[in-house]
Amino acid sequence: xxxxxxxxxxxxxxxxxxxxxxxxxxxxxxxxxxxxxxxxxxxxxxxxxxxxxxxxxxxxxxxxxxxxxxxxxxxxxxxxxxxxxxxxxxxxxxxxxxxxxxxxxxxxxxxxxxxxxxxxxxxxxxxxxxxxxxxxxxxxxxxxxxxxxxxxxxxxxxxxxxxxxxxxxxxxxxxxxxxxxxxxxxxxxxxxxxxxxxxxxxxxxxxxxxxxxxxxxxxxxxxxxxxxxxxxxxxxxxxxxxxxxxx
Numbered sequence: 001x002x003x004x005x006x007x008x009x010x011x012x013x014x015x016x017x018x019x020x021x022x023x024x025x026x027x028x029x030x031x032x033x034x035x036x037x038x039x040x041x042x043x044x045x046x047x048x049x050x051x052x053x054x055x056x057x058x059x060x061x062x063x064x065x066x067x068x069x070x071x072x073x074x075x076x077x078x079x080x081x082x083x084x085x086x087x088x089x090x091x092x093x094x095x096x097x098x099x100x101x102x103x104x105x106x107x108x109x110x111x112x113x114x115x116x117x118x119x120x121x122x123x124x125x126x127x128x129x130x131x132x133x134x135x136x137x138x139x140x141x142x143x144x145x146x147x148x149x150x151x152x153x154x155x156x157x158x159x160x161x162x163x164x165x166x167x168x169x170x171x172x173x174x175x176x177x178x179x180x181x182x183x184x185x186x187x188x189x190x191x192x193x194x195x196x197x198x199x200x201x202x203x204x205x206x207x208x209x210x211x212x213x214x215x216x217x218x219x220x221x222x223x224x225x226x227x228x229x230x231x232x233x234x235x236x237x238x239x240x241x242x243x244x245x246x247x
Contacts, residue, residue, distance in 0.1 A: 004040055004041075005040070005134050008046070016064055017056075027055075033052065038062060041137070043145035045070070047067070047143050050065060074101040075244060076193065078239055079102070079104045080104070080105045080197065083198040084115050085200055091132055092229050093229050098136035100240060102236060104146050106160070108151070108157050110198060110203060112201040126151060130147070154207055157196075161214065164192060166216040166217070167194070167235075168211045169195070169219055170203055172202075172220075178239075186243065195236060200227075221234060221235065
């Protein structure tokens, strides 16, 4: 059954009012009609089994038949801090991170970030990335949409992390491996972690030093150097395999 996003404020009683863009996709792309059954989710954990009923002011209206609270979230909250890469690589990172179970995504500008975003462009990018997160949730059956945070500077991210448990993937770290750090944390009751991934070229040495001074663990992923769009997905997969519900 097809799944679609509906804002919680657009659910009124036993009716769900589906916004224009989603309605267009339902009606014009998928060719669904009144009487067809669909699943709606509000991004906050609630799922609605409904039947398409009619169209009002460019919005499709669905009659809700069943309301379910379905939790597909990992037991460990992983926040991905991703150095903004070039081109459309960030789109891929967000899509796959959401599928794997990321809790939130922080796009970050670092010393080696090539992409320069003016404030208005950064806001538009973040909105687009949030849309990608929603689409990924539709596909992977998550009912809580991870938030894509506003673009931030590296120094601001360190302040946001504060004293929380955090791991920086750093290709020059040859001794500490990610899997070993995670296995030492097993059974300690950790419920949240920040995973930091650099852009093309990785983190600069002074950024790694600042991170260490803040108590952030530096970790390597092995003898092969991964691309930025691969490193985050690999790191997230390892963390959720060791301490989450993946696998």
